Amino acid sequence: MTGTLTRPELTAADRCDRCGAAAKLRAVLKSGGELLFCGHHGREFEQGLRDSEAEIQQDER
Template structure:
């Protein structure tokens, strides 16, 4: 295994394990991404908003080695401190 292949694998592993941020965008529409599908064949990943993830999940999930779904954050209620 060459030096560049090891570096590429390290970057792909780090990308596959990190949480999604507000900077991550859906590959279909550009909205905030809440789902990452890591492809088993290449190790590459695709990012989707919740809407587009639901559209492709049945076909794409069997081809994925990992499916990170953070869309539950959409239904969480924010908590406010009552320290006024």
């Protein structure tokens, strides 16, 4: 059986790792971990995430 692992869509239960607001952006790190950010913190940290080669998988801002 082959398949691709996908992460679930963001829901109202997903919260920003920085402030606890509703998550609007999911970033997957090279190590496989993930970070969730609200729109505000997503904008604040987006360039740093891209510089560290994190993959922005969902952006609902």
